[in-house]
Amino acid sequence: MRPEIPLTTRDVVGVDLTHTRYADEVAYAKGGGSGSGGGSGGGGGGTVSFAPYTSGPATASAGYNITIEFKGSWTQAYYDIFVKSADYLTSLIIGELQDVTVYGGKGGPKTVDDILITAELGAIDGLYGILGQAGPTAVRTSNSLPATATMKFDIADVDAMGLxxxxxxxxxxxxxxxxxxxxxDRLGxxxxxxxxxxxxxREFLAMGGTGNGIPxxxxxxxxxxGSHWDEETFNNELMTGYINDGSNxxxxxxxASFADLGYVxxxxxxxxxxxxxYA
Ligand SMILES: [Ca+2]
Ligand SMILES: [Ca+2]
Ligand SMILES: [Ca+2]
Ligand SMILES: [Ca+2]
Ligand SMILES: [Zn+2]
Known part of the structure; x- marks a missing residue:
């Protein structure tokens, strides 16, 4: 289940920051997935192959773009969820990053503008246990911002948790x-x-937080x-380590934290x- 780690090159450093998520960190929909209807292949519709999707400005040099390559068993509903997240994040992050060349995948060197995410739905360990793994696989040497990432999920859990x-x-x-x-950590x-x-x-203090840092x-x-907002403090905020039942x-x-990473x-x-x- 280990993702392929790209080679370190002049442009990028291969990293293994992959975040393994367990099923008990997510509140599953009661009575099965909202789109599963009791069968396998939730999310509605049959399995389809999808071409890579790029979010962000149509002119690659005009701003931040996310390209997603889809592998494994996809339905339209699952594809749409990835597209929506990518579109959202490229509405938030607008600044163009320097293109980088990555090696190590199939088909030889690739130019990446501005991040390439490999998304895969497949079998891992069946229902519960491991839900999936995600995270950067290479970061830019110049500024530590990710150039490649992987997001892999266990189809059994995805079908069960609901859209x-x-x-x-x-x-x-x-x-x-x-x-x-x-x-x-890399950015201190x-x-x-x-x-x-x-x-x-600044946003933490604006909503009533105190002190000189966010828990x-x-x-x-x-x-x-070390890589999420504190659950006890922030409860159902999406970037805590546990996905709550209901809204997140x-x-x-x-x-705002993406500006701290160095994105415009x-x-x-x-x-x-x-x-x-919060609170
Ligand atoms: Ca771009
Ligand atoms: Ca670029
Ligand atoms: Ca599993
Ligand atoms: Ca939470
Ligand atoms: Zn996480």
């Missing part, structure tokens, strides 16, 4: 793939369990600790975020 929960999981994991939590954004990036911190998850082991809003604090983000990021107040 609403899966949409939350996909946006959460795509945010990791773009660097949320996964490059914080966490000190003594507190996230100190100024943009997200970061310390529990749950590697893959959860992506807050202005999470949106939409000045209207707060209006793109979902309403959220």
């Amino acid at each position: 609403e929960a899966f949409a939350d999981v996909v946006l959460h994991e795509m945010a990791h793939s773009l660097g949320f939590g996964s490059i914080w 954004l966490v000190t003594n369990g507190l996230y100190t990036g100024q943009n997200a911190l 970061v998850e310390q529990d749950g082991g590697s893959g959860t600790a 809003p992506f807050s202005a604090m999470s949106a 983000i939409n000045p209207n990021y707060a209006s793109l975020a979902e309403p959220y107040m």
Whole structure:
């Protein structure tokens, strides 16, 4: 289940920051998936092959683009969830990044503008247990921003959790793939369990938070600790380590954190975020 780690090159450093998610970190839809109707292949419709999708401006050099390559068993509904998350994140992140050349995949060297995500739905270990793995597989040497990432999910869990929960999981994991939590250490954004990036911190203070940093998850082991907002503090915020039953809003604090990573983000990021107040 280990993703292929791209070779380190002049442009990128191969990394293994993959976030393994377990089924018990996600509240599954009661009585099975909302789209499964009791059968396999939830989400409605048959399995289809999809061409790669690129979100963001049509002119590649005009801003941030996310390209997704789809492997494995996809339905239109699952594809649509990935497209929606990618479209959302390219409305939030607007700044063009330097193209990079990556090696190690099939078909020889590839030019990446601005991130290439390999998305796969397939069999892992059946219902429950491992839900999936996601995260950057190569980051730019120049600024640590991810150039390639992988998002792989166990089709048995995806079919069972329902489309609403899966949409939350996909946006959460795509945010990791773009660097949320996964490059914080590399950028020195966490000190003594507190996230100190100024943009997200400003939003934390604006909603009534206090102190000089945002509480970061310390529990749950590697893959959860150190790379999420603290569950006890932030409860159903999407970028905590556990997806709650019901709504999981992506807050202005999470949106602003992408500026701390070094992305140029939409000045209207707060209006793109979902309403959220903690405590
Ligand atoms: Ca671009
Ligand atoms: Ca580019
Ligand atoms: Ca599983
Ligand atoms: Ca949560
Ligand atoms: Zn996570």
